[in-house]
Amino acid sequence: MITASRNMWVSLFLFSAGAVTLPVNAAQISTLSTGECQLMTKAGVISVTAPVPCQRLRKVTFNYRDFAGKAHTNGKLVVMDAVAPYVGKIFDELYKEGFPIHKAVPIEMYDGDDTRSMTANNTSAFNYRPVAGSNSLSLHAYGAAIDINPLQNPFVTFGSNGNVKFSPVQGTRYANRAQYRFGKPDSRGMAETVIAIFARHGFQYWGGFWDSPIDYQHFQLTKDMALTMSKMTPAQATLFFQRYVAWYDSCSKMYPTAYSHYKFNDYVEYLKHQLSVKSLHTAYSANPQRVMDAIKLQPVRSAICVKR
Template sequence: MTTLPALLLPPSPGRGVTLIAALLAGLSMMSAAHADIAPVSPAQCADMKARKVITAANPVPCARLSRVSFDYTDFDGATRQGAVVVLDAVAPQVESLFGELLLRSFPLAGARALEDFDGDDQRSMAANNSSAFNGRPMTGGGGWSKHAYGAAIDINPLQNPYVSQAGSSAQEVLPPKGSSYLQRTPAQAGMAEEVVSVFYDHGFLVWGGQWKQPIDYQHFEIGSRGFIVRLASLPRAQARAEFERYVAAYRRCAHPGVPGVPGVPGAPGAPAAATSDGDDDTAEDTTLRDQCAARLRK
């Protein structure tokens, strides 16, 4: 199933022709793109177990996981096929998310399931692989990673490294070659800053690039552990409906008055909308975006 991006924001009236051309180009690209959601099959589950991607102790079983396949643009501009495994409740939004990354020509170096790396996150990062599910503990310890629930996505680890410096200890950068990308401005191709809003619009309201310690530029997750555990404990259809309401609430807040966004614009308690001088090249209102994410994430 191929889906268009869930949210297309209209430009100023003077750009109508440009918008139509862009939409036609986008429709052409998306119609030719491959995207699909399928449950993790028993054979795939057995392979995941054999390759140490999931164990019987994992907080989410294979029966609640979906494999999302999609096309993406690589750093040479070629179209490639990739896949991630995620919690079934978030799979439709993840499919749409990667569709929007394709539409924006945001490059990914690769997107292979963790079976290809025997569940080794270090190897996956070293290969600059974008991924989601991995039944592993948090980096640095402290319980299950959000990846073990299929509720987190890492993109382009090389361009978006994990950075930790606790106390007087030496700085740790993963993957080590990511040290070349610690300077975040000016933006370079594949950096997560360019697509934070895309992830937010699809319910991934936590970005590790905004953390203080550690900083995890590659990492996006949907919300708190309690919310994720709740989604995993609900029946599939109910969990999906709850996540869709979560996404819709964020969009109502972050994009007040935009046609196509479900809900009533200007809901009580929502931050005020940003004003514009009518030029649709105006910088995105990241303050409103981040306020809404902070207020609505569960």
């Protein structure tokens, strides 16, 4: 008993010191309980008018290390069902690579207030809300976007008078996006270092690519894709996203520089080309079977992987 007790205290000490190494492939996917859905509703994070109901959402629980190197087992994000396994893979890879995350709790802990969540440097995903400064629904409202380390990756807007605003305001210290600078400590936790990991698992669109605003913390699917998946059955959306990720993998092997040179056509563009349509979600609404038949066919990899 004395030996067992001593071992227990040693283990606790190592864990508290952040010295333990947790399993890399440990992300878990679970449905949301009735109580969790009620909590989200009470916090204003979801409502009956949301394009993705609570039954279509999944909780991804994952391991991560904070900026002090301490290991945590309680990272949590809520996302759409079809993307959840891939989000788990993203955060397993981030843990493996030693990418630090300050914290990750569902945004109902902040009553759905994105500003409070950003100020707390909280990594988050689902939130039924509009895009900041507009009436258009955010991709977060579909569980199809992730914001990571908002302090290190601020949301930057530009006023007509030339003023620049950083959200959170403390993010101004990360205005210079160089990870390594002469005479300065290394900047850690910045999204630029993990773009490829997100892209490999389906989140190929990064807000840091935008001109105005610039949203360094933000990774997403396209709106057309999110709208389409929200109209699909879970099984259809799962197959669609599997094809989407496989398309990126195949195109990356055929044209290794297509994505890094920002000349990549994603699987949605391929499907629109095959179906001769301008909008995939409109095509699905008009004829779901036609779209699903196209998805079920094995894609023909060609130069359409690359923008001309």
